[in-house]
Every structure is written in C-alpha cells, then in structure tokens.
Amino acid sequence: MKTAEIAQRFLDYFEKNGHTIVPSASLVTDDPALLFTVAGMVPFIPYLSGDVPAPYARAADNQKCIRTNDIEEVGKTPRHGTFFQMLGNWSFGDYFKEGAIRFAWELLTSPEADGGLGFDPKDLWVTVYEEDDEAFELWQTVAGFPAERIQRLGKDTNYWSTGLPGPAGPCSEIFFDRGPAYGVDGGPATDDDRYVEIWNLVFMQYEITNVRSKYDFDIVGELPAKNIDTGMGLERIAFIKQGVDNMYETDQVRPVLDKAVELSGRTYGANHDDDVRFRVIADHVRSSLMLMSDGVTPSNDGRGYILRRLMRRAIRSMRLLGVDGPTFAELFAASRDAMKDAYPVVETDWARISQYALAEEATFLRTLAAGESILDESLGQTKAAGGSTIAGAEAFLLHDTYGFPIDLTLEIAEEAGLTVDRAAFDTLMQEQRSRAKADAKARKRQLADTSVYRDLRALGETVFTGYTDLETSSRVLGILVDGVPVDRAGTGQIAEVILADTALYAESGGQVADKGVIVGPGYELEVIDVQKPVAGLISHTVEVTSGEVGVGQAATSIVDAANRRSARQAHSATHLVHAALRDTLGKTATQAGSLNRAGYMRFDFTWGQALSDATKTEIEEIANNAVRDNLEVTTRVLALDEAKSLGAMALFGEKYGDTVRMVDIGGPWSRELCAGTHVSTSAEIGLISLVGESSVGASNRRVEALVGLDAFRSLAAERALVSQLTSTLKTPREQLPARIAELTASLKAAEKKIAAFEAKALGDRLPALAAAAARVGDALVVAESLGTAASADDVRSLALQVRERLGSDAVVVALGAEVNGRPVVIVATNDAARRAGVKAGVLAKGAATVLGGGGGGRDDVAQGGGTDASALPAALASVKDALAS
Structure with missing residues (x-):
C-alpha cells in the first residue's frame, strides 16, 4: 500500500465519520515558541487550549512535521526521521475516549477491501496511563481487546502536556508487534524496537498549573470541554504495510537512497555504517526539499540554520561514502519525483528549490576544501612538534x-x-x-502565555475597520498589565488594550503596525504597538498619557493619517517592485520576505548574484512607469484555491486561511495575497527610488527603496550634493565622474610616492638598527621603536632585512611602530634562534598584551598589535625580558 493511499484512506474514513478535512499547515509555524511544526497538534493549539473557538467540532488532517531533537538517531533506528507526516483526528468538546478508541480500532482492523488498513488484531498491543482505569476498560468493551495485551505505563510515556500551564491528559498508544525476529517478547513495556508505536490517542481532559517539569505539576481540575488529539505516524504505517524494515525504504524515501547508492557505487545492506549514511541522506534530502518548498532558505540562524545543518549532514554523508563532488542535482530530483504526487509544490516550485540546494552544496564543498587546508596545516604542525x-x-x-x-x-x-x-x-x-x-x-x-487571551478571544474576533476607516468607535473588552488581566490602567502605565473593533493595523505581512491614539471618556492612550497575539484577536500596546482607562468603557481608535498614507505607499510600492523584478529577472525571482514602513520598503527575493546597475535601473523604471500609468488597485476576498487559480502570488511560509484577500495592481500584472493596506491607484505612491541592493545569504538578494516624499527628499539631497561638487570642482555635472576619477588617480599616485619615500626613510635606518643589536643571553637582539610607519608590511620588511644583516648567530628582531594611529610590533627570528627554542609568535603575543591587544603567528615571523601606542617602549622591553628569562 503506497504512502499516499494510506493517507487518503485515513482522511476518507474520518470524513465519512463527520470530520472536517483540514489541509496541512506550513512547516513554518507562527507559534513564537517554535521554529517548526513539530507535531500534528501544533496548528490546533489555539483550539485545544481554548484560546480560540474551534471552527468545527471534529476534524482530521495529514500534517507535515519537522523534528530534529533526535537527529543523531536518524538512520540508526527504523522509525526516526526529521520530516514526517502525522495523520490526526480531533474532537473539540465532541466525542471523547470511547469515540477515539472506537474510530482507531475500526480503521486499523477493518479489511482493506472495506477501506480500512487491514491490521490483524493479534499483531497489536495497547498502552494506557497507569491510573486511567476508564481507558483500560474501554479497550476491552469497545474493541474487545484482550487485557493481557494492554499495559499500564507511567507519566513519562503515557501522559501528555506541553510543559506549560494549560490543558493536559493521559494518553493511550497503539503498537505493532514486528515479531520475534526483531526483539524480545514482553510488549511495549520492554521499550524494544520490536514494538513500533503507530498511533497515540491523547485524552485532553485536565487543566494543570504550577508546572515544575513536563511530568511534575498540579492538576487544577477538569477542562470545561474535553478534547481528543490523536497522531498516527504515516511513515511508520507505510513501512509496516509495505513490508520493509524501516521508513527509509518506503516509496516516498527509498528513491533518494537508491540514487545515493548509484552515485557512490557502494551496496546498501552490505555495511552497517554505510547503511546509516544512506538513510541519513535519504531522510535529510527529503526534509530539506520539504522545508524549502515552505519557504525556508539556508542561513546561519533560526530555521535557516536547521535547514543548512540537514543539507550539510547529507553532503558529509555522501563524502563519507566516497563521493567528493556535487550530488544534490540528482538527489533532490529523486526526492522531488517521489514527493510531487503528494505535494505538487515541490515540482511547481522546483526552479527556486533547486537553485537554493545547488548553491548551498557548492558553498559547503568550498567550506570543506578550506577546512581541509586548515586541518592539513594543523596536522603538519602536530607532527613537526612530535605530537x-x-x-x-x-x-x-x-x-x-x-x-x-x-x-x-x-x-x-x-x-x-x-x-x-x-x-x-x-x-x-x-x-x-x-x-x-x-x-x-x-x-x-520571555514569551507571553497566550492563555491570558483565551477569555478575550472567546468574546469574538476583533473587527478590523482600517481598510476603509481611520477612526472607529468601539469599547474596551480587556486590559493586561505585565501579562495579567486588570480592570483599569492609569496615567503613565504601559498596558495592552483589547477592543471589539479597531481601525489600527496590527503588524503582519511585512507591514509594521499603525501609529495613532485611543481616546475615551476622560482618558487618552498613545499606541506603541499593535499585534495579533492569537488568531483573530488584535492587541494594542499603549501608554496611558492621561486619565484612566477601564474595561467596558467606550473607546475610539484613531489612526495617524500621515503615517498610514506613507505606509500604504510603501506597501503598494513593494508589490510594484516585486512585479518589476519578475518582469526583468524571470519567474524564479520570488519574494522571500519584506518590510514596509512609512516612506521605506525592503524586499528580499530569490536570486543568486548581484544585480548590475543597468538591471537596477530597469527595475526602478518599470516600477515608476507603473506609478505613472495610475493603475487601479483592487482588493477581493475569495477562496484560497480560487485566488491561486487566478495566479495570485503567496509569500512562502506565510499562513493563509480558507479565504484570503487578493490585491491586484493593474490586473494580473501584480496579483498577490496580502492583508496589508494599500493605495487606491498606483499614482498615489508618488515615487520609488532604489537606494540599495545587497546579499542576505546564499541565493538571496535584498533591494531597498525610499517611497513617496521620502524618495523625493533623498533625491533632492543628492541634487544639492551634486550642485556643491560642481561648484567646488568648477566642473559641469555631466563631467563630474571623469573629474573625480582624475582627482582620485592623482591622489593615489601621490600616496604611492609618499609611501615610497617613507619606505626609503625606513630602509635608510637599516645600518643603524643593525648596529644597535645587543646580546641578550645567547642571542643578538634588536628591539627598537620606529616612530610612525605607513604600513605593518613596511615594518615587517625592515625587520626581515635587519635579521638577514645580523648573520647566522641566534638573532631576534623586534620592531615597533605606530601605523594609522595604532601600535604594531613585528618579531622575526632566524634558524639559530628557533633551534634554541625562541618562537616569534610567543614573543609577539606577549608584546601585544602590553599594548592592550593580541597577536601571534609563525615561529619565524609574527605580529602583534593593540590600542595603546604609548606602551610601545614597554612592549619592546617585554621582548628583551622574555629572552633574558
């Protein structure tokens, strides 16, 4: 049975049993405490906790997940994978333990011909929480399951909580017995690989507090609405139903493993270490593919770092299999072909994904080459020292x-x-x-406990009126101070205020929050920030500037109109620049992030090289032509699938609901999903001036622009600067570049002459410096300050010349100088001195310490520096002292 068929059977079964089928959320979660969707329940947390009313009583889904806390176990066990798919059925105050057990048992054991999964009951075991007598009895009465194959286990395995105050409850797990060939008898309590957990039924029935650890807390009482949260591992079911030994050999993963075998020329199943590497490659390539399909890009922090780590572990494993060159083009293509039926985006977005994958591989292969060079030097030094x-x-x-x-x-x-x-x-x-x-x-x-918003969200969704109104009358639903609900807040306090309706835009989609005020009878609040702490709820962080605000009072939100106007201009300009980029560079130049605030926009996009000046000018011209053409800006709210069918661009990794807001500028020329505020016609933007273009990671570029009046002011300042230059240099504007180039060339020539004079002056001191050599112990030592020097290289050159002039006896030369206002010390030793145990690096490091800095280098020549130029005499004296001791 193919993996996709298993998933479809699950969804069909629960749809037939009254469940709403919910599409998978993105791997990129909007939960601030998590980097990724690490479990099937993550998208449902607001409903399970009661923070947000559930839109359905029953649901089922196939959720994409990424989990890397057991990354070292990947490839070593049959079930550990970083990317996995979790089938789940959910009840929000509807059915409870009896229903969950009945549904699970029926689906698992019904014949395949009847739409079930066809498991033989004798191959299954069940565990329950040791104190959950109800579940123990239900398994016998509902499923007819024998008591001898039901095991009671403790909180560490059969009790679920987040580790934070909130909902919790016991769980019941279903295991498949792979048979005596895979381990000892005794059931799941043996914790042996013979017994594979395939389904976990969580009975979320208690409210907990005073959480001391994940398994140590106080139970406050039962939840007002008991929930069911289940998770069935799709990959685990797949490898059992497909008759293979592990998840890496299933139909969605095995093709990558086979391609790695082909590229390496080694045999799968012949060597344990190689087998682990093949599995790591198969798992990590698939995980990387899925992460990039949800908009994650390789970087050095956050989600990008996890992706980079997965990709580099795959490259490393290929390296350990004897393959030094690039392989991602073939490995990722194999994973794409295996996953595209279940997730078509990996094929439709292949150009962007492959661009990132190949760029990251090329970068890491260069890293490996550089690392080997450094390691080779370390190996050589260790051997030379007899280590x-x-x-x-x-x-x-x-x-x-x-x-x-x-x-x-x-x-x-x-x-x-x-x-x-x-x-x-x-x-x-x-x-x-x-x-x-x-x-x-x-x-x-530091993260807010979102449970404080639960009662407020239960009052209904905050109505945002700001698309059409800049002032809205409403009432105060709630006030929080330091995360704690209060009845009122007075002058000088910082508080969060929740209104039933608001005209103030909450930060989202790259657009920063509105500025403005909230006023009411006898009080005024300055708005500091506006956010959405939970879905459907808008919270205003405010400072009470006068009076006292209380729950239930009337409140009017007033938007700073000038700031909103500039923010709208910037956001609409971002859409124009995106469309201009795609016109100029092609469809693979897609959005990877943005920031819009009054007068300024920043746009990140996928592209592998810097833009030429001509390209930047073309993008700027296309965007400004769109402004000139006064294109109509329209917004429509429609179904997500309909918007996508019309070609609307979505930001990768952004979470969208079933209905979305689509913004058109000039019809389909610029068509994006966007909840931000926009101008009515493109001419309202005024002017777009690109002011920067830079790299923000492998295959990612960033353009920055000023918009509207800010763009005009910037160009006016540049005009004034050009006018000043033409006046000062007495040169027409069109001749300024040539004149400045001429002056720059003259300056460089002058600097070169000065440097030559300074170098000659230093060289002229060679005889005197050699004559100043004094014997310290068994070595001839020169330790002198040169005053100032043009560069450290000049000081180094002179130190080497002095060393050569002093002959073959043990020689140590330490010269100090002030270079560009900072002290530098160069230490040079000859062969005889080094045979006697004198190391230039050690002496330079000691001198640098006196200068308030650091230093070091090779045994024959080294450099130190610092911040205190007045300490040069003492630093040079420290060299003599070290030699004398």
Missing part, C-alpha cells in the same frame, strides 16, 4: 567557525596517523549546547 593528538580546541574551531564536521576531522586525522582529543572537543560542544539551551529557556520565559 600525536590534535587539540580539541582546534577541532572545535574547525566545527564551530568553519562548519567543518567533526567526523571528517576524525577521519582525516586517522588517515594521517593521529588522533583528536575528542573529550576536550565534546566538553566544548557541551558548553556551547548549555549556552544555547540557556538562551532558549530565557527566550521561552
């Missing part, structure tokens, strides 16, 4: 700074007959993880 172990700090530097994998460091070191201080490396890694966890915990503590 046998690469320091853990050096291996960590390669890993942390250069992205060079530790297992490649181990492999290359072993080939060179050396080892790596793995214990020291692991210690440094653990310290880094501890810092990261502390940062994450601190971030999590």
